[in-house]
Amino acid sequence: MAPPAIPAQKGGSAVSRLFSKHTTDNQKTYVDVDHEHMPALLSLRARIAEAGMQIPRELVVNGDVDATLYRFLRARKYDVHLAFAMLEKSLAWRAQVGADTILEQPVDAHFTSVVRQCRPSSYIGHDQEHHPIFIERLGQLDGKRMEREGATDDVILAYHLREMEFMSQVVLPEASAAAGRTQDRTVTVMDAAGLSLSSLTGFAQRLFRVITAMDSDNYPECCHAIYIANAGAAFSAIWKLLAAFVDRGTRDKVHVLGGTKASKAALLDAFGPDLVPTFLGGQLNYEAVRQQWLDKMDAAIAQRQQHPCGKQVRRSWCWSKHSQAAATLTCCAAGCGGHADSWHALATHNQVHP
Known part of the structure; x- marks a missing residue:
């Protein structure tokens, strides 16, 4: 197979921006989503909420959950079932190899x-x-x-x-x-x-x-x-x-x-x-x-490696079945005198802006 040549630039397409409400107002993050793929992103969110899946913060670039999910969707040609299976398998791999704490x-x-x-x-x-x-x-x-x-x-x-x-x-x-x-x-x-x-x-x-x-x-x-x-x-x-x-x-x-x-x-x-x-x-x-x-x-x-209690604060993102995004920060019990401290912060569901 011959390597491809540099392609001509394609024209832009109409997009919607999904703003992550858990980010600060002065540094909003967003992902450009083609209108035709918006249902796929919303469906993937719903699948994650139904499964109670937690997405570790280390996987979420810049705290932008939508952008992360959209990458998995693009990788599987916007097939929600395949994207969910890919994400599920990747999370299992991260747990197996210790990706969240490797640094x-x-x-x-x-x-x-x-x-x-x-x-x-x-x-x-x-x-x-x-x-x-x-x-x-x-x-x-x-x-x-x-x-x-x-x-x-x-x-x-x-x-x-x-x-x-x-x-x-x-x-x-x-x-x-x-x-x-x-x-x-x-x-x-x-x-x-x-x-x-x-x-x-x-x-x-x-x-x-x-x-x-x-x-x-x-x-x-x-x-x-x-x-x-x-x-x-x-x-x-x-x-x-x-x-x-x-x-x-x-x-x-x-x-x-x-x-x-x-x-x-x-x-x-x-x-x-x-x-x-x-x-x-x-x-x-x-x-x-x-x-x-x-x-x-x-x-x-x-x-x-210099967290005061010897362990990094762990945080994961998940959606509840009531259309809210939940961010949970947990300080690992090990190294904290046998006690685990947790902080819970609820953010409104990411809003869709056409």
Whole structure:
């Protein structure tokens, strides 16, 4: 399968905005919903209320529940039954792997260093629409060294899980604050310079498959666009191997920019020189900016590990059968002298504004 070319911009469609009433007045969040898909969102809410399902705050980007539900709906072509099943399965997965508290857990400094050295990726800033921009240096991936250093599949997946929760809990809320609305999608630039078939070991392919599945199943529709830069002659063959692991919706967002000259022109046009690393033809000092983002991630983890009672405040969102949204904050009993403190706040049901 050949990677798709950059599509022409489509015209806008009539939308409705659903305002989340639990947000502050000076920073309302909303999700644009096509009129034709409004019934699906309302039906999904009803299914969640009927099931008594609680959605953890860590999954809800920027506190905007509607935007979160809408992402699951988009991922399942607005089929309410399939979207509900996807959300239900994802919540079970989050409980199994401890996603809600992963940023609070101790970090293995050695393996963290190994993964970061062998996979030199990073956020670098935001585009004009406030999408966070993530750089993935495919040609610099050193899977063989990770294997030699004992970085098992579980080690790498645990690190990636922290990355995704950092995105959901820190990166996207900050982007939303800058945008003045919920921003729950990122842009990824993949640098294929130096990438070869020999670098795609069985280990690397297996991790790509598992990580891709993790992201599409549990962080759906968080990708705005993927740009492949410096795609040489070998990339078409490599893409044939990798495309099978990528869901159709994400494949449609992949834009192959071509060789060095074409990639530089496209990236500079899209982001400007200040947001394009020097190795891609721009002016951004990638290593310096990358270190700043790694420090931010480490600070976010340290902050979450310093809750006074030793545990983070837990909060989940759910709808009652009486069309009210309930937000419940619970301080875990462990580490609190055997006592659990709970705070309950009721917010009116999200209103529909045509």
